[in-house]
Amino acid sequence: MTKRILVVDDEPAITRMVKLNLERTQNYEVLTENRSTNAIAAARQFQPDLILLDVMMPEMDGDEIASQLRQDEQLSKIKFVFMTAIVSKDDIETMGSNIGGNEFLAKPVKTEELIATIERVLAES
Amino acid sequence: MGTMPLLKLLYTACLLPLLLYCVSGMAGELALTADERQWLDDHPVIRIAPDPDFSPFEWISKDGVYHGMAADYVWLIGKKLGVRFEVIHGYKWSQIIAMAQQHEVDLLPAVGETEERMKYLLFTKPYISVPGVLVSSDNQESIEKLGGHKIAVVRDYMWDDLVSKLYPDILIERVDDLKFGLELTALGAVDAMVTDLASATNMIQQTNINNLHIVSDATPKLGYMELSMGVRSDWPQLRSILDKALASLDTAEIIAIRSNWIKFNEPAFWRDSNFWYSLLIALSVVLLLFSGFIIWNRMLKKEVALRTRELQTAQKQLMQAEKMETIGRLAAGVAHEVKNPLAIIQMGVDYLSHEMSQDKDSLEVIKDIDDAVRRADNVILGLLDFSRDKKLELKQGSLNDVISSSLHLVDHELRQRNIKAETLLAENLPAMALDANKLQQVFINLFMNAVHAMDHNGELRISSEVKRLEEQSDLARDSDGLFTINEQVIRVEVADTGPGIREQDKAKIFELFYTTKVVGEGTGLGLSVTRNIINLHHGTIDIANRPQGGASVVLMFKLNEGENQ
Numbered sequence: 001m002t003k004r005i006l007v008v009d010d011e012p013a014i015t016r017m018v019k020l021n022l023e024r025t026q027n028y029e030v031l032t033e034n035r036s037t038n039a040i041a042a043a044r045q046f047q048p049d050l051i052l053l054d055v056m057m058p059e060m061d062g063d064e065i066a067s068q069l070r071q072d073e074q075l076s077k078i079k080f081v082f083m084t085a086i087v088s089k090d091d092i093e094t095m096g097s098n099i100g101g102n103e104f105l106a107k108p109v110k111t112e113e114l115i116a117t118i119e120r121v122l123a124e125s
Numbered sequence: 126m127g128t129m130p131l132l133k134l135l136y137t138a139c140l141l142p143l144l145l146y147c148v149s150g151m152a153g154e155l156a157l158t159a160d161e162r163q164w165l166d167d168h169p170v171i172r173i174a175p176d177p178d179f180s181p182f183e184w185i186s187k188d189g190v191y192h193g194m195a196a197d198y199v200w201l202i203g204k205k206l207g208v209r210f211e212v213i214h215g216y217k218w219s220q221i222i223a224m225a226q227q228h229e230v231d232l233l234p235a236v237g238e239t240e241e242r243m244k245y246l247l248f249t250k251p252y253i254s255v256p257g258v259l260v261s262s263d264n265q266e267s268i269e270k271l272g273g274h275k276i277a278v279v280r281d282y283m284w285d286d287l288v289s290k291l292y293p294d295i296l297i298e299r300v301d302d303l304k305f306g307l308e309l310t311a312l313g314a315v316d317a318m319v320t321d322l323a324s325a326t327n328m329i330q331q332t333n334i335n336n337l338h339i340v341s342d343a344t345p346k347l348g349y350m351e352l353s354m355g356v357r358s359d360w361p362q363l364r365s366i367l368d369k370a371l372a373s374l375d376t377a378e379i380i381a382i383r384s385n386w387i388k389f390n391e392p393a394f395w396r397d398s399n400f401w402y403s404l405l406i407a408l409s410v411v412l413l414l415f416s417g418f419i420i421w422n423r424m425l426k427k428e429v430a431l432r433t434r435e436l437q438t439a440q441k442q443l444m445q446a447e448k449m450e451t452i453g454r455l456a457a458g459v460a461h462e463v464k465n466p467l468a469i470i471q472m473g474v475d476y477l478s479h480e481m482s483q484d485k486d487s488l489e490v491i492k493d494i495d496d497a498v499r500r501a502d503n504v505i506l507g508l509l510d511f512s513r514d515k516k517l518e519l520k521q522g523s524l525n526d527v528i529s530s531s532l533h534l535v536d537h538e539l540r541q542r543n544i545k546a547e548t549l550l551a552e553n554l555p556a557m558a559l560d561a562n563k564l565q566q567v568f569i570n571l572f573m574n575a576v577h578a579m580d581h582n583g584e585l586r587i588s589s590e591v592k593r594l595e596e597q598s599d600l601a602r603d604s605d606g607l608f609t610i611n612e613q614v615i616r617v618e619v620a621d622t623g624p625g626i627r628e629q630d631k632a633k634i635f636e637l638f639y640t641t642k643v644v645g646e647g648t649g650l651g652l653s654v655t656r657n658i659i660n661l662h663h664g665t666i667d668i669a670n671r672p673q674g675g676a677s678v679v680l681m682f683k684l685n686e687g688e689n690q
């Protein structure tokens with residue numbers, strides 16, 4: 001059964017690459033969104049199992065999107081994986097709990113690592 | 126005090142003119158009777174015989190001129206009466222007395238009234254009055270105790286008469302003049318000399334004898350030497366005329382005469398011990414002040430040098446912190462701008478590696494690109510890590526010391542902005558494993574945040590304590606859920622009187638690159654780095670608004686094992 005993944009990043013090339021790599025496995029159905037302010041509406045419509053969120057975006061950052069979606073009971077089962085370009089892995093280790101206790105990935109991330117993380121998060125109850 | 130040193134008395138002798146008084150008290154017109162005028166017409170020349178050596182009252186100078194206070198009176202009265210006084214001189218006082226007894230002279234201008242002299246002289250009312258004194262070289266207390274001792278008096282002076290009568294058991298040494306008597310006293314040939322205060326001070330000053338003392342108040346019986354004019358006893362008219370003449374002198378005339386002779390009472394200032402005492406004290410004070418000034422100056426210089434060094438150190442540290450912040454900001458900017466493209470390349474290569482033919486060359490190209498992305502990423506990570514604190518150098522130390530030294534470093538900033546710092550640091554705070562440099566960075570950061578929040582005027586309050594977390598409200602400030610109820614912690618609070626923290630900022634304040642400061646003032650690295658360091662110390666940091674206004678940052682650290690009971 002394919003899982004629905006919503007990818008939100010202001011960089012179109014990134015969302016495209018993620019979509020290509022994920023869909024190539026045929027395990028995922030991927031929707032991409034480059035405007036952070038459209039992300040919530042897209043999530044409501046698409047009903048993803050997991051949202052891959054860029055942390056720093058203009059207009060609305062990833063944390064804000066996540067906290068708004070979490071308040072919506074119908075969407076409360078959605079899992080999140082954050083991606084950020086401004087921290088190192090060490091940062092994630094020491095500061096990982098800063099933003100909602102969610103999974104973080106430091107850009108650039110290898111596709112196999114991205115998939116492994118997504119699978120791990122999806123597997124969490 | 127029974128006696129006082131001569132020089133002290135010389136100083137007080139300037140009061141002497143006060144003791145000289147006018148005979149009648151009130152000046153009046155010279156109203157002579159017709160008989161008296163006739164008498165004066167019949168006696169146009171009156172022979173006077175002054176004491177040749179009775180300064181300052183009267184004396185004859187070497188050129189035969191008659192001087193002194195009495196002389197001034199005589200010349201003034203002569204002018205008023207229109208008579209000529211012929212000065213008889215060239216005789217000793219004892220000879221003059223003898224001549225007066227024989228009426229060979231008509232008038233003795235300044236002479237004390239004694240019973241003996243009343244036999245051949247008629248006295249006017251006294252017009253000069255001076256106290257009698259005892260002069261000695263060895264601090265005699267009183268003439269009363271000098272029975273059997275030798276006392277000098279000038280022969281035939283009133284003191285001769287007086288001492289002989291009052292103290293019959295005193296051995297009297299009669300001398301011809303005052304100077305000789307004082308010399309005998311100074312040399313110890315006699316035990317003391319009795320004379321009047323004015324003559325004594327005057328002569329001591331003239332002769333520079335400096336080992337004599339004047340007993341000021343020990344001779345009440347000696348009383349005052351009152352000088353009158355002594356008229357030959359067969360000339361009662363003259364006595365009456367002179368009394369009238371003396372009474373007619375007005376105050377201005379008397380003051381003029383006195384002021385001529387006041388000078389002799391003024392001792393040279395350097396002869397006054399008070400002067401030397403005062404000078405010594407003044408010099409000591411000046412020396413003390415000067416030494417104090419030099420010491421103070423040196424202390425000030427040292428202090429300035431110390432402060433300058435401290436300021437330089439503080440500036441260096443702040444500059445270093447700023448530099449690190451700049452590098453951090455740069456690294457973050459670079460990271461953001463470079464890592465996104467790297468992510469695109471990375472995932473692009475991942476995609477292509479599956480889509481492309483799997484020939485050896487293609488796989489190598491893909492691997493090379495993959496490696497290049499890793500390398501570029503490592504450079505960025507290195508740059509980011511450079512500006513972060515990753516590892517601690519832990520040593521047992523006092524958190525209070527770190528707080529104090531950090532506060533010291535921002536002291537300049539506090540004073541410039543008129544912000545008062547108050548510390549309430551618990552004395553019993555146990556030592557803990559800490560990285561002093563890193564924690565100093567934390568406290569400087571917290572203090573500077575508070576300073577920026579308050580801007581100007583305010584109070585920064587820093588407290589430390591060992592606290593047992595007894596209530597849920599205590600735990601509420603454990604933002605990381607690190608501690609349990611009833612656990613003892615080291616708790617530090619940094620409170621300010623600024624505007625506090627906005628509700629919407631609370632959740633994100635410790636996030637990396639989150640800042641409420643205007644562009645250019647803050648980087649957003651501060652509190653995230655702070656939290657990182659605190660966490661590395663197994664501590665928590667929490668920020669909240671105080672009920673009374675302002676923000677409060679609470680740090681809590683685990684107590685060492687064994688100290689938590």
